[in-house]
Amino acid sequence: MLLKKLLPLLLLPVLGMAQAHAADAAHTITIGVSPGPYGDMVKHAIAPQMEKKGYEVKVREFSDYIQPNLALANKSIDANLFQNRRYLNRFSADKGLKLAEVITVPTASMGFYSNKIHSLSELKKGDIVTLPNDPSNLSRSLDFLQKYGVIKVNPDVAVTKASLKDITENPHGVVFKPLEAAQLPRAMGGVTGSLINANFALSAGMKLSDAIQLDVLPEDIKNMIVVRAEDINKPFAQDLKAAVESPEFEALFDAPDSEFASFQKPEWMKARHK
Numbered sequence: 001m002l003l004k005k006l007l008p009l010l011l012l013p014v015l016g017m018a019q020a021h022a023a024d025a026a027h028t029i030t031i032g033v034s035p036g037p038y039g040d041m042v043k044h045a046i047a048p049q050m051e052k053k054g055y056e057v058k059v060r061e062f063s064d065y066i067q068p069n070l071a072l073a074n075k076s077i078d079a080n081l082f083q084n085r086r087y088l089n090r091f092s093a094d095k096g097l098k099l100a101e102v103i104t105v106p107t108a109s110m111g112f113y114s115n116k117i118h119s120l121s122e123l124k125k126g127d128i129v130t131l132p133n134d135p136s137n138l139s140r141s142l143d144f145l146q147k148y149g150v151i152k153v154n155p156d157v158a159v160t161k162a163s164l165k166d167i168t169e170n171p172h173g174v175v176f177k178p179l180e181a182a183q184l185p186r187a188m189g190g191v192t193g194s195l196i197n198a199n200f201a202l203s204a205g206m207k208l209s210d211a212i213q214l215d216v217l218p219e220d221i222k223n224m225i226v227v228r229a230e231d232i233n234k235p236f237a238q239d240l241k242a243a244v245e246s247p248e249f250e251a252l253f254d255a256p257d258s259e260f261a262s263f264q265k266p267e268w269m270k271a272r273h274k
Contacts, residue, residue, distance in 0.1 A: 029236050030058040031225075032068040032080035035182065036199025037108060037259060038223065042081060045252045045260070049243035055236070063182055065134050072228060073097045079240060081105065082199070084221040086160045087136040094135075098229040103241045106253050106263035107222040108198030110137075110144060111211030113185075116192050120148055120213055125173030127192035133178035138163060141195045144215050150174065208262050217264050 029050070033039040039059050047057040060077055062068045068080040069091055083091070085101065092099050112120060123129070131141040139162040145151045152169035153162050164176055179187055184196045185204035198208060208214060225244065227237045243249060250269060253260045 027054050027236075028056040028058065029078040029240075030060050030076075032060050032062055032071055032077040032082070034062055034065060034068065034082040034199050035203040037202050037263075038081045038199060040259065041105065045249050046240065046243050049246050049248060050239060053239055055239070065137070065181060069095070069097060069099060069226075072099060072226065075228075078231070078236065079225055079227045081223060081225050083226065084223055086140065086220050088224065088226060090136050090160055099226050100229040100232040102225040102227055102232070102237050103244050104219065104222050104224050104266035104268065105244055106260060106265045106269070107217055108202065108208060108263050109214045109217050110140065110195060110197050111201065111208060111214045112144070112148075112193055112195055113188065113201065113206065113211050114193035115188060118212065120150055123150060123172040123174050123192065126175060127172070128175045128177055128190075129193050129195070130177045130179050130184055130187055130191050131195040132181040132184065132197060134181065135163070136160070137181060137197060138178055140221060142167065144195060147215070148213055219267050222264065222266050 031042050031046075033042060039061055042057065042059050047055075050057050060071070062071070062082075065082065065087070068077070068082050069088075071077045072080050073095075079102070084107070085104075088099060088101065091097070117123065117127075132138055139160055142151065142153050142162045142164075143159050146153050150170075150172060151167050151174075153159075154166040154168050157166045164178070167176075174192075177191070181197055181200055184194050185200055185206060188194055193212070196206070201208070201211075225240055227234075227240075231237050252258050253263055253265065255261065
């Protein structure tokens with residue numbers, strides 16, 4: 001009888017500890033990134049704002065563009081920051097995932113790099129150019145090459161779905177070789193040039209200013225924070241949005257000596273200064 005009366009009292013500390021642990025877990029969020037500057041963006045520009053609201057922010061780096069969305073979908077992470085809207089829409093449709101954009105962030109641009117030529121106009125027959133092999137970034141690369149006069153792509157094919165077979169004109173006679181995006185910087189020595197995503201270029205010690213041509217990014221290929229669709233209205237997602245919208249966040253992109261100084265701001269950020 002006495003034990004029955006004491007049991008609830010004995011359980012109170014245990015329950016209290018469990019509730020405290022649950023509260024702590026609720027305020028710990030893990031954000032997935034690909035190699036390069038976006039891990040630093042989370043650590044130096046987003047995490048400080050989130051910590052003011054009581055969150056602990058962890059960064060998990062992935063070596064490719066596939067796993068961050070799969071990890072998000074299976075709840076191994078809470079958000080990711082590595083992809084643009086074109087990539088998100090295509091990947092989600094292909095894999096049947098329900099993911100949602102929180103907010104667009106300043107983004108470093110894809111660029112054409114070369115140790116052998118100084119202008120895209122110098123490309124000649126037989127020159128090998130490497131580019132990312134995942135479908136979204138491959139089509140983005142073809143759009144880049146068309147924009148800057150290297151090739152022409154079938155206008156009847158959606159810009160987000162173009163592949164090498166959709167090249168209709170290649171006046172320079174360039175040979176295009178798709179590779180895994182992370183391998184592109186290391187393969188530079190054996191090719192004429194390479195289209196490299198900024199995060200992999202920067203993580204390999206390259207400078208954006210070294211590119212022969214940097215892309216001017218349309219809004220739908222600027223990177224975003226993404227969460228599961230079911231979480232889009234949860235406090236942590238809204239707090240992530242508020243962190244990016246904070247003056248402290250933007251200040252890091254205005255500082256001339258910042259590693260983020262050359263990033264292209266999203267339209268919403270530009271608009272509030274007009």
